[in-house]
Amino acid sequence: MSAISMILVVIVAFFAGMEGILDEFQFHQPLVACTLIGLVTGNLQAGIILGGSLQMIALGWANIGAAVAPDAALAAVASTIILVLGGQGTKGVSSAIAIAIPLAVAGLFLTIIARTLAVPIIHAMDRAAEKGNYRAIEMWQIIGIAMQGLRIAIPATALLFIPSSLVRNFLESMPSWLTDGMSIGGGMVVAVGYALVINMMATREVWPFFIIGFVIAAISDLTLIAIGALGVALALMYLELDKGGSGKGGNEGNSNTGDPLGDILDDY
């Protein structure tokens, strides 16, 4: 890998790390991060496909309140670097996914460390506020953001300096039952993301929509956009018909109320 590629990879990793906490531009989402790393290293195609696969797994990962989700940023960045170093192109995607999952767990610890290190930063802000020194507050905020960027940029840099032959040997030494089994697992693992989302959203009111969606998807002529349009139309119809009726709170964020299947699962 050329020096310019390496620098660009570290920059992408820095942005992904920043976004892992900011959650604004979505540079940390695998779809974006893997594609960018693929782009700067000349492996665009493999990066896009890896990004798409990881995105499917990471659909339901979200930072809610103080809870920390599995770290999509580290998983996306590191697995793409490994994919590129391994030199197998799109064939290496399924083993890269398998590597990404433990990395998402490792990233979780880094996130917790960074969020703890931010405590002294806001204490420094308190002191600056007493003096009315807004420049110092701005500086500390930027330091906080940069620390989150380094959270991913440092591991990414370390990975770059592991000799690529080592990575390649490691990937090639994986037996086919293992890699095939893992890609089968990869096909199933997306269910976890959906389950997370459903547990958040499910209420008695919305389950029929889920059933209709599931059944209708078997018609393979319908694209996702068509299905989305159908969903919008159904929701609009329902809300229109429901007008004047009792406007009971549809979504409390917590699904334990008014969710029949959830109650069954709870009692089981």
Place this chain on the structure above:
Amino acid sequence: MERKISLTKKDRLAVAWRSTFIQGSWNYERMQNGGWCYAMIPAIKKLYKTKEDRSAALQRHLEFFNTHPYLASPIIGVTLALEEDRANGAQVDDVAISGVKVGMMGPLAGVGDPVFWYTVRPMLGALGASLALGGSILGPIIFFVAWNIIRWSFMWYTQEFGYRAGNKITEDLSGGLLQLVTRGASMMGMFVLGALIERWVSIKFTPVVSKTTYSSGAYIVWSKLPKGAKGIQSALEQQASGLALTKIKTTTLQNNLDQLIPGLAGLGLTFLCMWLLKKKVSPIVIILGIFVVGIVFHVIGLM
């Protein structure tokens, strides 16, 4: 009341841009407080000129704060209006400002999480990912552009809305429009989720349930095809007219399951995951478990 100092659109834009970084110093003690204060600085500089006033304002905005990062925008809007009144001499005390912030952050986080993290992002993400799996660069681009347009317009317009509505916003929120949007979004979300599970959770059981031999004339007799390209053409024609490719018809467990409802196994797996999550099993454990199951089932020939 005559306003001596007011925040211009430029000031409000500066605040909105800075609120992009509201989670930058997220910490376990006071969460988004540093980012909140950072976002308010352009307004504080404009409204307060003495060092004492500025210091008081900065400390006021370093209090605990946490909500959904995008739904902080309407709260910022309201706070800007309150600070403006205060700087113009109105009786707005610290308690009123904290009260508005704390009072709004809880309910708004409850709106933002399901709408953004659990509806818009999974939907856009799945759309982009399905394109990306085919190797198309359009997947990531559509996801990134669409998301940021939605995000930025939401943040700017709700901040402006909050700024105009001032104190009245809390009443507006309980008035129902936002609730209606949240309800509609979760209906739409569940509908698409059902579809995604059918499409994207891929489980294939390979064990062969039965082998039956086709009657003659129901399959392509490869040895009797003409030579060369003609043979390929005739084979394709025969297949198009409904002839089977092999003499023996194999039915796998998967074929049988698909005859019930396509995607049933994926649905079952999703329900299992939901149940495990409700039993407080960590998603990471489930994910690793699924990989182990995938490998084991593959080795014993079940998948």
